Amino acid sequence: MENEKDEQPRQRKEHLTDAFATKFVDKTTDWQQKVSRRTTTKNEPSQPAGGLDKTPVPDAPPGYTLKFIFHRANSLPIADINSLSSDPYLYVQLYTGLPSRHKQDPPMRFRTPTIRKSTDPVWNCEWIVANVPATGFKLKARIYDEDPADHDDRLGNVHVNVDSIHDTWSGIKEQQYKIKKRMGSKRAYFIRGCAAMFNRNIEMSGNVVISVQMLSKTDVGTNGGRTWTIGPCAWSRHLSPMIGRIAGTKDPDQGKDGTKSQSYNFQANQFQLAGPVPPPLYHRYVEFKPFIAGMYNGTSLRGFILNRALHHQHSRIYNYDRTTLYGSFPSPSTDMSLQFLDLVHRDHGGRIYTYVITLDGMWRFTETGKEFGIDLLSKHSMHADVDIYVAFSGEFFVRRLKSPHKEPFDSGQETHPAADLDGGSPSADPLSDPAYYALYIDNDSGTYRPSAELLPLLKEFMRKNLPGLKVVTLDCVGEADRMGKLKGEQRERKKAEGSGTVVIQDDGSSLSSSDEEELDRRVRDYGGDEGGAGVKKEKKKRQLRTEIKESKLGALVHRDKERRDGKEDVLVGDEAQEGKANGELRQEGAEMVRADDEKGGRT
Numbered sequence: 001m002e003n004e005k006d007e008q009p010r011q012r013k014e015h016l017t018d019a020f021a022t023k024f025v026d027k028t029t030d031w032q033q034k035v036s037r038r039t040t041t042k043n044e045p046s047q048p049a050g051g052l053d054k055t056p057v058p059d060a061p062p063g064y065t066l067k068f069i070f071h072r073a074n075s076l077p078i079a080d081i082n083s084l085s086s087d088p089y090l091y092v093q094l095y096t097g098l099p100s101r102h103k104q105d106p107p108m109r110f111r112t113p114t115i116r117k118s119t120d121p122v123w124n125c126e127w128i129v130a131n132v133p134a135t136g137f138k139l140k141a142r143i144y145d146e147d148p149a150d151h152d153d154r155l156g157n158v159h160v161n162v163d164s165i166h167d168t169w170s171g172i173k174e175q176q177y178k179i180k181k182r183m184g185s186k187r188a189y190f191i192r193g194c195a196a197m198f199n200r201n202i203e204m205s206g207n208v209v210i211s212v213q214m215l216s217k218t219d220v221g222t223n224g225g226r227t228w229t230i231g232p233c234a235w236s237r238h239l240s241p242m243i244g245r246i247a248g249t250k251d252p253d254q255g256k257d258g259t260k261s262q263s264y265n266f267q268a269n270q271f272q273l274a275g276p277v278p279p280p281l282y283h284r285y286v287e288f289k290p291f292i293a294g295m296y297n298g299t300s301l302r303g304f305i306l307n308r309a310l311h312h313q314h315s316r317i318y319n320y321d322r323t324t325l326y327g328s329f330p331s332p333s334t335d336m337s338l339q340f341l342d343l344v345h346r347d348h349g350g351r352i353y354t355y356v357i358t359l360d361g362m363w364r365f366t367e368t369g370k371e372f373g374i375d376l377l378s379k380h381s382m383h384a385d386v387d388i389y390v391a392f393s394g395e396f397f398v399r400r401l402k403s404p405h406k407e408p409f410d411s412g413q414e415t416h417p418a419a420d421l422d423g424g425s426p427s428a429d430p431l432s433d434p435a436y437y438a439l440y441i442d443n444d445s446g447t448y449r450p451s452a453e454l455l456p457l458l459k460e461f462m463r464k465n466l467p468g469l470k471v472v473t474l475d476c477v478g479e480a481d482r483m484g485k486l487k488g489e490q491r492e493r494k495k496a497e498g499s500g501t502v503v504i505q506d507d508g509s510s511l512s513s514s515d516e517e518e519l520d521r522r523v524r525d526y527g528g529d530e531g532g533a534g535v536k537k538e539k540k541k542r543q544l545r546t547e548i549k550e551s552k553l554g555a556l557v558h559r560d561k562e563r564r565d566g567k568e569d570v571l572v573g574d575e576a577q578e579g580k581a582n583g584e585l586r587q588e589g590a591e592m593v594r595a596d597d598e599k600g601g602r603t
Helices: 002-007 016-040 187-196 239-248 291-297 300-318 334-343 452-465 480-497 513-525 530-564 574-600
Strands: 064-074 089-097 110-111 122-132 137-145 153-162 172-178 208-219 228-231 233-240 265-274 325-329 352-357 364-367 392-401 436-440 472-473
Touching: 064 089, 064 137, 089 122, 110 228, 137 208, 153 172, 153 187, 153 208, 233 239, 233 300, 233 334, 239 265, 239 300, 265 334, 291 300, 325 334, 352 480, 392 480, 436 452, 452 472, 472 480
Parallel strands: 436 472
Antiparallel strands: 064 122, 064 208, 089 110, 089 137, 122 228, 137 153, 172 208, 233 265, 233 325, 265 364, 352 364, 352 392, 392 436
């Protein structure tokens, strides 16, 4: 026994370097892997992380197709003290128990139109969502008061929780859900409380009425692990006069009849495409700069500031107000294709648009070009509302075809721009058949770097949503020469036809908004012979514009002389407020005053 005890190995005491042994081995393994990657990819161009993400959609059993109906609300608080009412809308988010590809994937989202001046709004909006799992869902609806001049005030929340769905589930029929006031605007509820003191019929607690119907079992195919929007295919057009003045863009739809001058406006568009978006269309932002990751995640101080700035700019570009136009289609149709052509003004003006398609198929796009004063208007991160993952992004433009029976690149096919074709823009009314038009769409986006291999999937998806319209895809790398030639022709046509876009810095006009209104009134009052009324109106408009500018110049010269003589200390009135817009007139007036002073012998 003693010998056996002696033969047992003795345990060595722990040394100070033992604590670092495991870390050293791990570091060595990491270095070997990095050297191996550099060796295998030394002949390939290095690219920053991001772009196509091949993470597959998680497997899940088929779910159910549900229709959410947002009927109405009652007894909402008063958010606008001037009108003693509100402009309410619902912003809805849908959460399910399905596993996502990444935790940063955004939830399903839906927005109702705004009901003006009502504390008892009626929406009756439908939202059809496919593949909601049997484990149920959580619907979070926020009620907001639309306020374009400021941030939208939240009026409260409503939660709808369903634990399970089965084949015999009866759904929810016009159920009232009490509004939770905890996150609502304290000012709005204070105003309603004051009103309730003088009127017993006013209630402090409001309700939202919601229905949920089960339509069928969803045929998922390869999309079992996600939900998507089937319909309706809603669209909206947003106009921003402030951004229009900054960017130097005017509304091309105004002034066509010669009775109204064009006003500054910048147009942004949204179009809900019918899902599902093909699963491979899944791209992450590209980290081409060190601060980009912080900007999308909002982690660092710099990233947080940039993130908030882009969110704010997105809300300004896609701002909802009284000029916003709404519409929807139950499913893709020829009328839906024509509505898209109307939003992009068809082939008029050689416009080029920048776009983003979200994971749920929301298509956002605005006009782009070198003449725009705001560079961020062309940034896909702003259009995506700083979403980490999107389906696709790039640029597109529309052309009119000579023959609707040929593809755009077929032999003998001519297109406008490039060729001058009879019928359609710019000399005639647009054609009502979408087969005469082609959508040229590419992957020219450094923000998300969409893969050229997925362009055929994108083409198929766009064809399904825009029936009758021909779709052409372009690879910004492999077909760079062809794409550059086509976009160059678009820009040349834009210079020739015009698109309602003018650069403020190069604009010789110094008319303010009030002057534009006065010009419109004078043009309306002006009459002419029927045969040449349009030409005479345009001639008269130019003459009146010159008269207004000359009258303003005379006022500036007179006021500047008074100021020099000590009769007026400062400039007041409209001229003082217009600033940069009247800079050229002020310079001309000052030169005239100096010339007059020299003749009079004054110093």
